[in-house]
Amino acid sequence: MTEPPPPWLRAVPVAPRSYAPALPIRELPSPNHDERTGPVDMLILHYTGMQTAREAIHRLRDPAAAVSSHYVVDEDGAVIRLVPEERRAWHAGVSHWRGHSALNGRSIGIEIVNPGHEWGYRDFPVLQLAAVCDLCLLILARHPIPARNVVGHSDVAPDRKQDPGERFDWRALAENGVGLWPEDAPDLGTTGPVRDAAGLRPVRAALAEIGYRVGLEGALDPALSAVLRAFQRHWRPEAVTGQADDGTLVRLLEVQKLVRNG
Numbered sequence: 001m002t003e004p005p006p007p008w009l010r011a012v013p014v015a016p017r018s019y020a021p022a023l024p025i026r027e028l029p030s031p032n033h034d035e036r037t038g039p040v041d042m043l044i045l046h047y048t049g050m051q052t053a054r055e056a057i058h059r060l061r062d063p064a065a066a067v068s069s070h071y072v073v074d075e076d077g078a079v080i081r082l083v084p085e086e087r088r089a090w091h092a093g094v095s096h097w098r099g100h101s102a103l104n105g106r107s108i109g110i111e112i113v114n115p116g117h118e119w120g121y122r123d124f125p126v127l128q129l130a131a132v133c134d135l136c137l138l139i140l141a142r143h144p145i146p147a148r149n150v151v152g153h154s155d156v157a158p159d160r161k162q163d164p165g166e167r168f169d170w171r172a173l174a175e176n177g178v179g180l181w182p183e184d185a186p187d188l189g190t191t192g193p194v195r196d197a198a199g200l201r202p203v204r205a206a207l208a209e210i211g212y213r214v215g216l217e218g219a220l221d222p223a224l225s226a227v228l229r230a231f232q233r234h235w236r237p238e239a240v241t242g243q244a245d246d247g248t249l250v251r252l253l254e255v256q257k258l259v260r261n262g
Contacts, residue, residue: 023079023134025071030061030082032068033089037105040085040143043136044092044107046153047163048072049116056113057082066090069109071135077127079135085142095156097149098211103156108139117162129169136178148211148259150179151234158212158230159223166237182235182254188246190239195220203244206256207231220244231255 046069048056053074059065060072060082069091072080083089091109092102100106112132114124124132136150152168153161174181194200197219204224207214212227225242232240236251244252 023131023138025079025081028057028061028080028082030068030089031063032060032066033083033087036086036088040106040108041145042097042103042107042149042151043139043143043145044095044103044109044151044153044156045132045164045168046091046109046111047114047116047165047168048111049114049118049163051115051119053113056111060111069111071109072111072113073128073131073135074113075125075128077125077131079131085139092153092156094160096213097151097156108143108145110135112164112168114164114167117165121165121167123167124164124169129172133173133176133178136173137176140178147174147178147180151211152230154230154233155212158226162229162233166233166240170234170237180255180258182251182258185251185254187238188250190241190243190245190247193241193243193245194249195244200224200244203228203249203252206252209256210252210259 050056050059057072057080060068068083068089070081070083070085070089072082085108088104089109090104092104092107095101095103097103110132112124112128115121153163170179171181173179194203197217200220201217204214204216207227208216212230214224214227228244228248229240229242231252232248235255236248239247
């Protein structure tokens with residue numbers, strides 16, 4: 001039985017290169033930016049991970065903090081621009097994706113207001129998700145960002161970040177033209193976890209092909225578990241276990257196929 005779409009999902013999926021929603025954007029410039037080092041080919045989504053939106057925006061505009069993002073999307077759907085897209089915002093930190101590191105230079109960063117795992121992680125409101133979707137579509141219309149490069153902070157920094165986390169609706173976003181989702185992958189549960197080096201070799205290879213920085217050999221270890229949790233938060237949020245279980249393996253192979261075809 002097919003699940004109904006979330007209430008904020010557009011009635012008809014649209015092509016991101018042609019869609020231009022009307023989206024009011026408030027300007028609150030941050031001084032924390034510098035020159036880009038190349039063209040934009042990534043979109044990285046975060047949650048703010050602070051107790052209030054005001055506190056988060058203050059930090060993102062504080063020169064002493066030396067952090068920023070291009071946009072902030074509040075829980076009521078309000079969109080704030082902190083840094084122009086042609087400038088490099090300081091949001092990803094130590095990061096890696098698909099063979100590239102120091103991703104600030106090639107990415108646009110969106111901070112989504114949510115207290116995060118430390119301060120009472122909660123669902124993202126409907127208005128907020130709709131605004132995030134519209135903002136992403138506008139960005140994709142301006143930059144040649146492939147779907148495989150629409151990722152979360154935890155994807156590019158799995159050893160230290162959890163955002164935007166397992167409550168973020170990646171599936172519905174992908175159904176509306178933003179990112180990838182393995183539609184044909186069933187949930188096979190958490191049985192049959194693979195932990196030995198030989199069994200994990202294709203798991204490690206698939207994670208690396210998708211974009212994660214991961215060693216290609218070895219039994220299950222803390223580094224691989226961190227990468228698996230990042231993958232699960234994005235593409236298998238039903239169970240964030242850090243294990244290569246049956247359900248995770250099916251999703252992993254489907255995402256690998258999508259990356260190869262995209």
